[in-house]
Amino acid sequence: MRRTDSARRMIAAPPAVVYGALVDRESVEAWLPPDGMSGRVERWDPRPGGGFRMVLTYLDAADNPGKTSASTDVVDVGFAALVPPERVVQRAVFESDDPSYAGTMTMTWHLTATGAGTEVTVTATDVPPGIDQASHEAGIASSLANLASYVEGSL
Secondary structure: OOOEEEEEEEEOOOHHHHHHHHOOHHHHHHHOOOOOEEEEEEEEEOOOOOEEEEEEEEOOOOOOOOOOOOOEEEEEEEEEEEEOOOEEEEEEEEEOOOHHHOOOEEEEEEEEEEOOEEEEEEEEEOOOOOOOHHHHHHHHHHHHHHHHHHHHHOO
16 A cells, blocks of 8 residues: 655745755755754765665664664665756665565655745655654654754855
């Protein structure tokens, strides 16, 4: 069964600035990890057909078992589409021995210009069943809050 998770946030910055933070290695490493995690980009190729590999580490693994190891989630992300400054489409595959995390999840980041800045809508489709929906949507919202703080703080 296909599942879709999503979150939305208004960011007080123009779409081009927000888009830039979605396709810059240091920026992604700074804002993408949700609360309770740190992240490290191991590979970076920002073009359609390229992608990145990120290691996300839980700061407190006791309450948050990782998908890849006891304390980590490793994800390989491919850039399926890059449409400046409107959309980034990613295909994410988690490294895990647990079949409930298998499959390719598509993450689409839509950027819409508004009078107040940019409305960012993130839609995740084909979410693996091992990922709890409420936790996943909270994680996406946390990453969006981090993105807003990161981008708005750079203006």
